[in-house]
Amino acid sequence: MKIAAKLNKNLPNDFEKQRSKELLSFRSAIDFGITATALTIPRSGMETWMTDQTEICRCEGLTRIEVEREIENGAATPNAVKSGSRCGMGPCGGRFCQESLAILTGSLTGKTRDEIGLSTARSPLRPVAISDIAPDLDYEDLPIPGVSPL
């Protein structure tokens, strides 16, 4: 309302009523989100009911059995499994799969979730177009450091 006053805009008469209605549906959306997340979040014990074909990494299309093969072949940490299988190396940066990967790696190597940890996060947080971070420039302005030794 303060913004509207600043902009010299008139608000409709039932603004307050509309606002509380919007807020209410917004809150129930948040509640739904929290509940859905709580129900679907990867958790310890999931390895007991997942099938071999359960998809772990959506970006790279990796199933449980493919990820576990890497662990059985000797990869002992989430970083090692990620590197060998590409689990978590797609556009989501592992946001969706790294918890599941930690749980699977822990359960097969006999470590707790805390001991096993997560794979190393890499920047950027979300994929970013090269043009959005690297502006055009005149080639001669490029700050090229000294050349490598011959």
Next chain:
Amino acid sequence: MIETYDITIIGGGIMGCGAALQVAAAGMKSLVIDQGDIGQGASGVNAGTLSLQIKRVKLMPYAIKGHALWEEMGADIGFQKTGGYTFAFNDREEKLLHERMILKREAGANITFVSMQDVAEKEPEMTKSIVAASYCPDDGYANSLLTGQYYRKQLKNTEVDYLENSSVIAIEPVDLGFEIFTDGACYKAKRILLACGGWLKSAASMLGVDLPVQARVNTVSVTERAPRLMNSVIGHATGLLTMKQKENGTILIGGGWQGKGKPSEGRGRVSMETLIPNLQLAKFVVPALSSIRIVRSWTGFEANVPDFYPLAGRLPGYENAFVLGCVRGGFTIGPYISKLMGDFILERETEMPLFDPSRDFTIPCFP
């Protein structure tokens, strides 16, 4: 009683594993210890370029041998011989390209200068601002992500013991060898090889030796899967850009731009001050990269000594301690120089000379 190994190797990258495989094949009971996972340091996070065009002239014979070994490792390590171009964009770079590539050709690399028309036909997505180009059909890349998986398997097959995620906290010279202490355990070995890259300085200091090792913090970025924008490995006359598009469509962008941090801090950090010009240069060379998204950027430590030649030989002052690292082009040369190192430890004659870590680093290595 603690079992005594014939050799313990500190560092499970290409250097350490390669040397372990060579000595174990000759019957030495070997143990590899790494502070992280096998092949997950510089060996596993570098851009994977196998380019003779970016190798130092004096190291070319080693790089050619290394190349051949990567080719033998083949599909297991994602080896691709795509050929590679190096581009110059102004007169200064053209002169540099000619001078350097002629010397590298004389040193044995199959490098030719090619026309702009040839580049336009083979690599249509490249900028039209290229003024000179060289080409090497032997250039290509391997998938450094698979280094750990590959060497872990080789160590198992060769019955080399390995210990991952264990930091060595002390090394004590004792009668007939060394005691190596990790957090909670002690191992005995008749010989020791330090092959821990960026951490060589701290490992050597455990034996009272000060090696003049510094670490560069090289930055690499990878894009999302993109339509085919390049077929070969792409390089820059100054060495400040490497690009390749993997079979899955992702494009790796490197070139040795420096991030921040020190090995003692664990891992390096990407610096926006160098990442931006790195990407600007990539986008300049391949304009269509503009709309492609970067998915990850990271750094790896590349160790070096003041003359930028390898350390490969006895640790100064020790008969049975050895050091291998600081190779400059270590990914390409690693599989070969580590075999030589193994032969040296086995007291065999090495096929090519090694690089004495006791040398005076202020005097040119190759007078």
